[in-house]
Amino acid sequence: MSSSFLPSSSRRRTAVAALAASALAVTLAACGSSSGDGSAMPGMPGMTTTSAMPSMGGMDGMGAMASGDGLAATSGGYTLASASATLPAGQASDYRFTITGPDGKPVTGFAVDQTKKLHFYAIRSDLTGFQHVHPTMAADGTWTAPLAALTAGTWRLFATFTPDSGSGRGTDFVLSRTVTVPGRPVDTALPAASTSTTVDGYTVTLTGELMAGMAHPLTVTITSDGKPVTDLEPYLDTYAHLTAFHQGDGAFAHLHPTTAVTGAHGGPTLSFHAELAESGNWRLFLQFQTAGTLHTAAITVHVS
Template structure:
């Protein structure tokens, strides 16, 4: 944050097209103290843009040798218990490290209008390790395809798993 209160962030080079950036934060002082905020802005990168369809809906994916599996049926407009399980080489992962005060961050974007949701597991990260199962109360407002990104940390390295889920 700059002295004038503006924030900047370096981004990796983006492909040509229209992108949406999001900032999610909770002020620790001032009139918005303790409230969750999400700001977003459209960014356009000039050039020949190519539309890329979402990958098909699937309940599991792999990243960096880890398998991430989502369990539970997501239903639009209602909080629903959802579990994410993380394994490696067929064995449960129990060495999840706290990252930004929690064992995982689950961010979801709705196909078509880019509605946004950011979720944390119900288990508090009070030191030590977590895993392999992380319980969430997922409330996604609309039916359709949601692109989800789960960030988790092991061995000091951040991993980001991406998968598409269909919400009925």
Template sequence: MIPSSRLIARRRAIAASGATAGATAALALALAACGSSSGSSSMPGMDHGSTSSAASSSSASPSMGDMPGKDHMASGNGLSDSQDGYRLTSKDTTLPSGKPAAYRFAVTGPDGKPVTEFAVDQTKRMHFYAIRSDLTGFQHIHPTMAADGTWSADLSALAPGSWRVFASFTPNTGTGRGEDFVLSRAVTVPGNAAKTPLPAPATSTEADGYTLTVKGEPMAGMAHPLTVSITREGKPVTDLEPYLDTYAHLTAFHEGDAAFAHLHPTTKVTGDNGGPDLSFHAELPTSGNWRLFLQFQTGGKLHTAALTLRVG
């Protein structure tokens, strides 16, 4: 169920646990991410903007393997608007407060021209995220692209404050063909910005009547297994539906700089019977508190749960 990066771009975190001596698999931090969200949670840390959804089309300044869900490897944390000649550009430096708004942007290549051909990643050609500086208001959207390469991400109402928006993509042509990128830009929402304290680290949280329990103690820069168990009214949930080719989409943001990491479950998708346990390979590069947003689907509805994880 946050400098740019190559795989943060495709938003995939794929690292291998070092269970066997001499075998260390890389877990990719994937930023950007995937996922359109039609549901939202009222839990702390998500009250400044609900997750939005938008149809997918075919084909700045910094601030703030083949296993299921596996993405291309990359490095970085998504906190830059440029990488290897590719740049995230936008005229939008501010967005209105309290009402839906469209953020328009383009990705230019090393030749300075807008990129219009993108590879499909987890059923989408572009994954877009928005997060406020206090790690509230999480939104995960699939924007649409016009013929000239201009993308439009339809955001739900934003609360005043400093925000960062991330674009995760893979060019399908040019020097960056097949490479994963995650680029970001800062945007301001005018108004009286009241900071929401980050909820304390915990091992469980609730969303839409579901209880999610996280097991695992990740250490900075090291691959560790992470398990998320989902129950409802005390009973194991076994009807998780595939969402973006996985049973859950997990995104993490680092407290303080909003660095981005994207982790995918390694649990094999076999139909509409996922759960109750979802396994992840987690490799978070920096110690401190990370705010995790896990998205999963049941009965055709997308749920989003949030939890603060302490990384030593």
């Protein structure tokens, strides 16, 4: 990583502090804080649990990271269901699915998140071909996601949503299924980790320290021809939308924006709340809009 990320000495100090905090928590637990009442801190939207915080019975059976990494089709009684196991290669296609609730029936009531009731993503197993679309829902709860042409290989399709009623009301869910696109797959090597990338004449630079399982601020700066970009337009109630996928297993993460939208001229600096559950390489996709055109910048970052 470049010098814009904190040096190794800072990371060591952070790690030491984290170990000390963990040791204190274990000590307190051993000293009689075991009332056995089964109480637990309620799940926070977009947050994940770790092995230090096992799944509690009061969370509808949701396992660790159930609402975070999205690598399962079912979580907390909610299921991403579809009859489609394959999609055609080289042509636009529709993917139809439902979200079923604990009663097995399609869910039709969803809370609005960043102007949409459901966000849908497609990503190939080599972390190429990223698509972020917004499906439409029929009255019976069937969603239709319009996908651009896909290349041969295995794709994982993610749906993120928040029920506005039932046992999952107010809980953020990330569910996924895989589909096969027929043909001979040709994988693309993941670009090396970096702190900057370019797209459509814009340079996107990242600044921040990223450590697995820990929340950290991440700053994004956008320039063009060396000059700050200050004409970012609101997109999905924010100046930029940032999504990440983990190399290897394809785990999903949405990095929540913390920069408030104050008008039609955002930038050049944007802030995000970043919590990536696993170490290793992640592919980040930053979407931002200028003059009515949506740009998608892709960059690899390494998480310690």
